[in-house]
Every structure is written in C-alpha cells, then in structure tokens.
Amino acid sequence: MKILNIQQIREADQYTIENEPIKSIDLMERASYELFTWITERFNNDFSVYVLAGSGNNGGDGLVVARLLSESDYKVQVILPLGKNGSDDFEENLKRLKKINTVLILEELPEQISEKSIIIDAIFGSGLSRPIEGRLADLIKKVNNFEANKIAIDMPSGLFADKASPSEIIFKADYTLSFQVPKLAFMMAENQEYIGEFEILDIKLDKEYINNCLSDYSIYEVDSVIKNRLKLKSIAHKGNRGRATIIAGGYARMGAAILAARACLHSGIGLISVQTCPHCIDIVQNQIPEALILTDENEYVLGSYLDYSKQDVIVFGPAIGFAHKTLVLLENLLKDYQGQLILDADAITLLAENRELLNLLPEGTILTPHHGEFKRLVGKYSNNFEAIMQLKSFCMHHKVVVVLKGKFSAVCNADGKISFNPTGNAGMAKGGSGDLLCGILAAIYPRIKNSYETAKLAVYLHGLSGDISKEEKGENFMTPSIMIEKLQSAFKKIEN
Numbered sequence: 177m178k179i180l181n182i183q184q185i186r187e188a189d190q191y192t193i194e195n196e197p198i199k200s201i202d203l204m205e206r207a208s209y210e211l212f213t214w215i216t217e218r219f220n221n222d223f224s225v226y227v228l229a230g231s232g233n234n235g236g237d238g239l240v241v242a243r244l245l246s247e248s249d250y251k252v253q254v255i256l257p258l259g260k261n262g263s264d265d266f267e268e269n270l271k272r273l274k275k276i277n278t279v280l281i282l283e284e285l286p287e288q289i290s291e292k293s294i295i296i297d298a299i300f301g302s303g304l305s306r307p308i309e310g311r312l313a314d315l316i317k318k319v320n321n322f323e324a325n326k327i328a329i330d331m332p333s334g335l336f337a338d339k340a341s342p343s344e345i346i347f348k349a350d351y352t353l354s355f356q357v358p359k360l361a362f363m364m365a366e367n368q369e370y371i372g373e374f375e376i377l378d379i380k381l382d383k384e385y386i387n388n389c390l391s392d393y394s395i396y397e398v399d400s401v402i403k404n405r406l407k408l409k410s411i412a413h414k415g416n417r418g419r420a421t422i423i424a425g426g427y428a429r430m431g432a433a434i435l436a437a438r439a440c441l442h443s444g445i446g447l448i449s450v451q452t453c454p455h456c457i458d459i460v461q462n463q464i465p466e467a468l469i470l471t472d473e474n475e476y477v478l479g480s481y482l483d484y485s486k487q488d489v490i491v492f493g494p495a496i497g498f499a500h501k502t503l504v505l506l507e508n509l510l511k512d513y514q515g516q517l518i519l520d521a522d523a524i525t526l527l528a529e530n531r532e533l534l535n536l537l538p539e540g541t542i543l544t545p546h547h548g549e550f551k552r553l554v555g556k557y558s559n560n561f562e563a564i565m566q567l568k569s570f571c572m573h574h575k576v577v578v579v580l581k582g583k584f585s586a587v588c589n590a591d592g593k594i595s596f597n598p599t600g601n602a603g604m605a606k607g608g609s610g611d612l613l614c615g616i617l618a619a620i621y622p623r624i625k626n627s628y629e630t631a632k633l634a635v636y637l638h639g640l641s642g643d644i645s646k647e648e649k650g651e652n653f654m655t656p657s658i659m660i661e662k663l664q665s666a667f668k669k670i671e672n
C-alpha cells in the first residue's frame with residue numbers, strides 16, 4: 177500500500193473533486209460516513225460522544241460525524257475550541273448540525289467524563305502547520321489524561337504527517353482513522369503512542385490518480401508473483417532448493433547459529449551447512465542432525481575461509497564476536513565469495529569499526545541491523561525521519577539492501593525505495609529473534625533471487641510467525657524457538 181505525502185493527498189483530493197466530479201462538501205460527507213460506519217460497528221449508542229472540532233476541514237469531518245451519530249441516537253456533544261468561523265465546508269456543516277438541534281455545543285470540555293465515552297479528535301488533520309500552543313495545548317493535555325476511548329480523525333492533532341513532530345503536545349489516540357492512504361508519520365516508532373492502531377478508510381479518491389503518484393514509501397503486501405517463486409517445482413531435489421551456510425557464534429555461543437539454521441531449514445532450504453569450531457561440532461549435530469558441518473580450524477572463534485563455492489547464500493555475523501581472525505574472514509568473504517551475503521549483528525559492528533570494508537560490499541548484499549547497529553554505521557540520529565533519510569543514502573551509496581529492524585521494520589532497496597513491514601509485535605524483542613530472520617532470508621533467497629524482494633518477504637514471514645506465536649502463546653511466553661515452529665502456519669497463511 178502506497179504512502180503519500182500531504183501535498184499528493186491534497187492533489188488527489190482536488191483531482192477527485194474536479195473529475196469525478198463531486199462537490200467538496202459531498203466528499204466530506206462521504207469520508208465522514210466511513211468514519212461513522214467504523215465507529216458504530218465498534219461502539220453502541222450507550223457510549224457518550226464528545227467531538228473536539230477545529231475550524232478547518234478536519235473540524236468539518238468532526239461535525240458531520242457528530243450529526244450522523246446523533247441521528248443514530250448517540251448522545252453527542254461538540255466543543256469548538258477554535259470558534260465558529262472556519263472553512264466553507266466547516267461552516268456549512270455547523271449550520272446543518274444546528275438544524276438537527278439534538279447536539280449540544282459546549283463551551284468547555286467537562287472536568288470529568290465517564291469511561292464509557294468516546295472522544296473524537298477533529299481539531300487538526302493534514303492542515304497542521306505549526307506546533308499546538310496556548311489554550312489548545314492545555315485542552316490536548318487535559319483529554320490525554322481522560323480514560324475514554326479516543327479516536328483521531330485522519331491524524332492525531334499535533335502530529336505532522338511528513339516530518340518529525342517537534343512538540344509532544346499531540347492527541348493520544350487509541351485509534352487513528354485516516355483517509356485513503358497511510359502517512360509516513362504512522363511508520364515511526366516515536367509516534368506510536370499518539371497514533372494507537374491506525375485504519376485506512378477508503379473514501380474513494382480517484383484510484384488511477386493515486387496509482388500514478390510516485391512515492392518511495394509503501395507498506396508491504398505479499399506479492400503473488402514473488403510468493404509463487406517459493407513453490408517447489410515437482411522436480412525439486414535438495415541441490416536445486418538452495419544451499420546455505422551459517423557462519424555465526426563461536427565457542428559457547430553456538431545458539432545463534434543453531435536458531436538461524438533451524439529457521440532456514442523450516443523455511444525450505446535444500447541443504448544447510450553450519451561452520452563450527454571443533455569443540456562445537458557435537459552440539460550442532462545434536463541440535464540439527466540435518467546440518468552439514470564445515471569445520472573451522474580455530475578452536476574458539478570462527479575465522480577459516482573454507483570452500484563456499486557451492487553455497488548460494490551465506491549468513492555471517494550473529495554472535496560471531498570481534499576477533500581479528502573473524503574480521504579477516506569477513507574481509508575475504510567480501511572480496512571473494514560469489515554468492516549472496518547476508519550480514520547481521522557483529523558483522524555490522526565490524527563493518528562500522530573497519531570502514532574501509534564498506535567499499536567492498538558486493539552489490540545487493542543484505543544487511544539486517546537494529547537501530548543501535550545502524551547508528552554505528554551512519555552516526556547518530558534523533559528521530560526516525562532522520563533514520564529513514566540515512567537509510568536511503570546508505571543503501572543508494574553502497575548499492576545494498578538494508579533491513580532496519582524495529583516496529584514497522586524498514587526494508588530499503590539500493591534505489592532508495594523503502595517498504596515498511598506491517599507484521600510483528602513487541603513479544604519478538606528477545607535474543608535470538610534476529611537469528612531467525614537471517615535463517616529465513618537465507619532459505620528463500622535461492623528461490624526468489626532478488627535481494628529486495630527476499631528481504632521484504634522474509635521480514636513479513638518473520639513478523640507473521642511472531643504474530644501467530646503471540647496469538648497462541650502470549651507476548652511474554654513466546655520465544656524464538658516457538659516462532660520457528662509457527663513458521664509452518666506463517667507459510668501456510670501466505671500460501672492461501
């Protein structure tokens with residue numbers, strides 16, 4: 177699903193008005209009817225409704241919703257903190273609201289409201305042009321302390337759609353009901369406490385116009401052509417389903433390699449190899465009898481460059497440490513290995529600390545840092561909008577694919593396009609979770625044969641196994657090992 181900026185949304189809005197054609201007040205009615213439907217499907221009319229309406233078109237939407245809910249016998253009260261003069265459609269809807277005469281217009285929001293209430297934020301939407309201050313700021317702080325159900329129309333008031341929000345005076349919504357397309361701000365971790373859950377309501381802006389809008393940002397949806405590449409051909413044998421090697425861990429740290437290898441095996445790889453030091457061979461063989469062992473000549477760390485000529489893909493990095501021999505192995509892989517490289521965790525720190533290696537990164541290498549590791553690569557940033565800019569320039573400069581892990585993990589291609597992943601949850605934030613992602617990436621790359629498409633689908637499947645684990649076992653109980661088991665359902669889900 178494409179993410180558009182405010183300018184593009186306004187243009188799509190205008191295009192629809194002129195070409196459908198539809199009057200702007202009727203478009204407002206259509207948008208608000210979608211809001212009304214969403215609300216009435218979830219809250220019955222035992223809930224009292226308070227609508228905070230600004231004086232622009234976001235306020236206009238709020239007034240339409242107030243009218244429609246009142247006509248369905250909800251008790252609705254409206255507060256107009258910016259007064260009664262505003263945009264044409266706002267003023268027209270204020271007239272219509274007054275005409276039905278069942279909605280109370282309050283001077284102030286009461287000091288107490290019952291928990292069985294809904295507060296609808298229609299103060300500012302996409303027209304926000306500066307931080308909220310003064311009396312309005314006090315109002316937002318007050319409502320943020322109420323325990324009611326809070327719904328923001330289009331955007332939580334105070335939040336900017338396309339850039340970092342400089343102030344914390346922002347309506348804290350439980351639900352944000354946004355029109356037509358998601359906004360970039362919704363993807364940023366620091367904004368989640370204001371957005372709550374977001375839903376995109378189809379207000380029937382011109383589809384073709386929107387399809388033709390150019391955007392570097394989107395939310396991932398499984399692509400059926402790519403998904404079909406995962407299907408096994410009837411002539412599949414272990415050799416043509418891909419060969420992957422995991423180079424991870426070291427003495428007393430083989431868990432990372434085992435988790436990655438298991439995830440890889442359960443994601444369809446044909447042959448999995450694990451490079452281990454001599455002391456660790458038994459552990460790996462006991463844990464994954466399916467794995468071939470590549471024996472490193474070092475006793476405690478991994479550092480031998482072995483024969484990887486038949487390997488389609490190598491995962492290098494999880495818990496591998498920072499020994500000099502390991503660094504040399506990484507350098508040799510960057511220089512000589514001809515297959516697909518997936519670099520994670522300590523590999524990324526090694527790159528950051530030995531920056532000359534960055535110039536050796538083969539085109540299309542997949543890197544999977546979390547924010548801490550990514551900052552080591554690109555320097556500090558103070559919000560996710562800055563992170564996204566750094567991500568783009570890093571990928572474009574080095575011609576690599578980076579998965580920046582977090583809430584809505586961002587997968588960036590070498591051309592600067594960014595796809596945000598919608599699956600996953602906080603229960604996945606446990607040691608070992610990233611190792612699984614490496615395993616999934618390695619398993620599906622040989623069939624998909626494109627770094628960006630592989631990364632998007634692997635991150636999606638990883639999150640989906642996390643979501644299934646959460647649903648069945650709960651956020652606290654779930655573990656990376658449980659997630660590996662749930663890969664079964666995750667693959668089935670995307671196959672159907």
Ligand SMILES: NC(=O)C1=CN([C@@H]2O[C@H](COP(=O)(O)OP(=O)(O)OC[C@H]3O[C@@H](n4cnc5c(N)ncnc54)[C@H](O)[C@@H]3O)[C@@H](O)[C@H]2O)[C@H](O)CC1
Pocket residue numbers: 185186189203204207230231232233234235236237263299300301302303304305306307308309329330331355356379381
């Ligand atoms: N996009 C669509 O397809 C549709 C959008 N609708 C709704 O319209 C709003 C956008 O309306 P707009 O009138 O452009 O902006 P706002 O209502 O958000 O506010 C504009 C108003 O507020 C002033 N202002 C901005 N920031 C501040 C501030 N910090 N303090 C005080 N005043 C401020 C600004 O100058 C303007 O005067 C969109 O979000 C949707 O809800 C349509 O109804 C349906 C189609």
Ligand SMILES: [K+]
Pocket residue numbers: 234297298299300301328329330331332333
């Ligand atoms: K709003």
